Amino acid sequence: MSVNSTLKPEDFQTQNLLLIPEYVILRQDAIKNYAILVSDGRFTDVGPERELINRYPDKKQIQLPGKIIMPGFIDAHHHLTQSFGKALAFGEPSEIFRRIWVPLERHLDQELVYLAGKLAALESLRGGFTTVVDAGTRAEVKLDPLVQAVSEAGIRCVLGLICNDKVGEQKPSDILKQAEKHLYRWPDDGLIHPSLAISIPEVASDDMLYAVASLCKEAGVVFQTHVNEHLAAVERSLVERGLRPLEHLYSIDALHSHTLIAHATLLTSHELSLLKDTDTAVAYNPVATQWKGNATAPAMLMHEMGIRFGIGTDSTRSDGFRLVDAAEATQRIAFGLGSGDFSTGGGWPWLDHATTGGAEAISLSDITGEIAKGKAADFLIVDIDVPEFHPSRDIIWELTRYGNKDQIEAVFVAGQLRLWHGWPTDWDGKALMREVSQRVNEAIDQAPIQKIHPSSTEHHRLYQAFLDNKRKK
Numbered sequence: 127m128s129v130n131s132t133l134k135p136e137d138f139q140t141q142n143l144l145l146i147p148e149y150v151i152l153r154q155d156a157i158k159n160y161a162i163l164v165s166d167g168r169f170t171d172v173g174p175e176r177e178l179i180n181r182y183p184d185k186k187q188i189q190l191p192g193k194i195i196m197p198g199f200i201d202a203h204h205h206l207t208q209s210f211g212k213a214l215a216f217g218e219p220s221e222i223f224r225r226i227w228v229p230l231e232r233h234l235d236q237e238l239v240y241l242a243g244k245l246a247a248l249e250s251l252r253g254g255f256t257t258v259v260d261a262g263t264r265a266e267v268k269l270d271p272l273v274q275a276v277s278e279a280g281i282r283c284v285l286g287l288i289c290n291d292k293v294g295e296q297k298p299s300d301i302l303k304q305a306e307k308h309l310y311r312w313p314d315d316g317l318i319h320p321s322l323a324i325s326i327p328e329v330a331s332d333d334m335l336y337a338v339a340s341l342c343k344e345a346g347v348v349f350q351t352h353v354n355e356h357l358a359a360v361e362r363s364l365v366e367r368g369l370r371p372l373e374h375l376y377s378i379d380a381l382h383s384h385t386l387i388a389h390a391t392l393l394t395s396h397e398l399s400l401l402k403d404t405d406t407a408v409a410y411n412p413v414a415t416q417w418k419g420n421a422t423a424p425a426m427l428m429h430e431m432g433i434r435f436g437i438g439t440d441s442t443r444s445d446g447f448r449l450v451d452a453a454e455a456t457q458r459i460a461f462g463l464g465s466g467d468f469s470t471g472g473g474w475p476w477l478d479h480a481t482t483g484g485a486e487a488i489s490l491s492d493i494t495g496e497i498a499k500g501k502a503a504d505f506l507i508v509d510i511d512v513p514e515f516h517p518s519r520d521i522i523w524e525l526t527r528y529g530n531k532d533q534i535e536a537v538f539v540a541g542q543l544r545l546w547h548g549w550p551t552d553w554d555g556k557a558l559m560r561e562v563s564q565r566v567n568e569a570i571d572q573a574p575i576q577k578i579h580p581s582s583t584e585h586h587r588l589y590q591a592f593l594d595n596k597r598k599k
Contacts, residue, residue, distance in 0.1 A: 135546045137188060138536070141166055144185040146175055148510070149521060151196035153482045153496050156521040162195060164503045167541035172499055192511030196525070197496050198256025198504040198537065199446030200484035203388045203409035203438025206272060206283075207231050207239055207263040209246040210566045215442075217579030220356040220420055223325075225576040231264040233573040236271045238565060239263065243275030245562050246441070248555050251281055252548050253531050254446035256504035256539045257495075259409070259438065259488050261350050261388060262286035262323035269308075273318060278553060280544040282504060284488055286323035286350050291334040298334055305338060309345045317540065319490065323350040326359060327371050332378045339380035348386045348489050351375070354397070355389035357420050372397045381406045384489050388438065389414070391421040398424070398431065407434040407487035410479070412456040413449060414440035422460035425453065426467075429475050436484030437476070447529035450476040454526055473523030503541035509533045 143164045150160040150172070161178040163171040163185065171178055179187065211230050215222050234242060250258050258281060263272060269285065276283040287308040291298045305322050312318040322338045324330045330338070342349035353371045354360060363371045372393070375381050381404035388409045390401075401408065410425040428435050437453050453476040462470040479487075485495025494504045510518065514528040537545040549555050580588065 133188070135543055135551045138538075138543045140186055141541075142185050144178060144182055144187045145190060145195060146179075146187060147190035147193045147195045147507070149194045150497060151194060151477075151522075151525075152498075153478065156194070162497060164538075164541050167503055169497055169499055169501050169503050172497055190507060192509060193535070194506075194508040194510050194521075194525075195497065196506050196508060197481040198494075198506055198539070199254045199449070199480050200436055200488065200490075200495060201250060201255045201258040201439050201444070201446075201449075202386070202436025202484050202488055203411055203440050204246070204250070204258045204260050204444075205263070205441040206246040206258065206260045206276070207234060207242045207265055208441040209242045209249065210234075210238075210562070210569050211575075212441075213581075214570070214575065214577060215418055216582075217585075218418060219578060220418065221358055222418060225578070228264050229573045229575050230570065232266055234263075234265040234267070234569060236267045238569050239265050239267055240271035240275045241558070241562050241565060242569075243272040244279055244558055246444070247276045247279035247281045247283075248550070248558065249444040251279065251537050251539075251545045251550075252534075253444040253449075254506050254508075254534050254537065255281070255444060256506075256537065256544075257282040257284070257485070257488075257490065259284040259321070259348070259350070259386070259436075260286050261352070262288035262321075262325070264288065264325075277317060279550070280317070280539050280542060280552075282317045282319070282490075282494060282502075282539055284319045284321045284348055284490070286321040286348075288323050288325060289334060289338045290325055290329040291331055292329050298331070301334070302337055302341075305341055309341060309347060319347065319493075320345075321348040321350055326352045326355075327374055328359065328362060328366070335375065335380050336378050339375075339382065339385060342384050343382050346384065346489065348384055349380070350386045350388065352388045353390055354387075354392045355419070357392060360392055370394070370397065372400060376400050376404065383407075386436075386488060388440075389419070389423065391415060391419055391423045393424060398427065398433070401428070401433045402431050405434070407436070409438040409487070410435050410453065411438045411440040411442075412452040413442040414438075415456055416452060417442055422456055424461065425479075426457045426461055426471055426475075429471065429479070434483065434487045435479055436487035437480045445531050446480060447525070447531055447533075450480045450526050450529070453480070473520065473526050476526050477522055503538055505538050506534050507536040507538075509535050 149156045161175040383405040385406045458470040482496040485491045
């Protein structure tokens with residue numbers, strides 16, 4: 127059966143779909159005249175259109191002219207319970223986690239954790255993300271409300287459990303018991319994937335850092351920590367240990383193929399060698415660099431060196447296409463301009479590291495990240511029958527630079543349609559927004575947040591007052 131008329135969400139409500147788009151984005155290229163069979167939540171066949179039509183005459187065919195099917199974006203670094211505080215971070219100096227994020231998250235009760243997490247998941251899905259890596263919440267509640275939120279939203283989530291032992295009153299032995307329980311709580315074929323996290327190395331003892339990193343290595347899951355993000359943290363580590371944070375992790379054997387370093391913006395050549403030699407992965411967060419960072423991670427150099435990395439939002443702006451644009455543009459401005467590098471990778475690396483390469487960085491490459499037989503059917507249907515893509519001569523680079531989330535017509539996770547034209551198909555996104563609006567001020571007002579930079583309106587007023595005063599003089 128072929129569906130050629132205007133499509134509706136119910137057209138995709140079946141366990142077996144033969145999808146025939148204009149292009150399929152594979153890792154090596156954008157391929158025309160290809161088809162995809164989705165069955166029971168997985169890609170069960172991918173190949174030339176005519177071959178699949180002949181092979182599966184009884185499957186429901188959906189023709190998608192003017193559309194691309196591509197892997198869903200992977201957000202390699204997120205903070206799901208920070209969604210209430212978006213604009214609070216604007217214009218703020220470094221290490222805002224001390225003045226904004228930790229105070230805010232610690233004043234979230236179970237209901238607010240649920241609402242913040244579901245709002246973040248909705249934003250992510252709207253931006254084309256089918257997988258998010260949560261670095262661990264500082265909310266002093268169990269993770270159950272966050273698990274409920276992302277599960278209801280239908281997004282794949284690497285869920286971090288923070289294991290800091292130099293803050294708070296928990297005994298190290300109790301922390302490790304919770305960590306082991308967390309690692310084996312969810313089935314392998316579900317949407318929740320466990321991870322352990324240390325916020326930054328200085329808030330954990332060496333014994334805890336080593337133990338948590340080792341537990342993750344044994345379980346084959348990601349160990350997460352923020353490293354070499356801000357100059358102040360690098361200097362504190364040098365004063366305390368005589369080692370930079372990444373060097374410190376290496377000295378205690380906490381760097382390995384399941385370690386995911388968030389940010390890594392301040393790296394020496396020696397530290398780049400450590401990442402390469404230990405096969406440690408990095409979450410490159412270009413928008414965070416633009417908005418609130420001290421420096422830019424040398425992602426292009428990492429790419430050339432074969433250092434694995436994904437691209438993350440750091441809970442700034444959940445928009446996959448704008449993220450890959452920022453990833454390329456930040457490298458071009460920070461490194462390409464000075465050396466006359468007009469290509470800065472040739473377009474394709476940024477889309478790759480936001481999808482397939484991102485899955486490799488977060489230890490989920492066996493499950494997701496590409497359109498390939500046997501992988502989970504986490505994908506997007508993207509409309510390219512728009513002026514920005516006509517004429518089209520280099521579809522991969524065009525997606526990196528011209529792609530926009532309003533072109534995302536459908537978001538699928540594990541073969542299920544999660545969003546249609548930006549909104550959930552099986553729950554009320556608008557109702558969630560109304561509920562958040564009713565509760566968000568309460569959460570912010572109760573938290574001891576210290577904001578330094580004024581709002582844009584207040585900044586404008588102060589600027590105008592300065593000009594008026596100057597004229598009077």
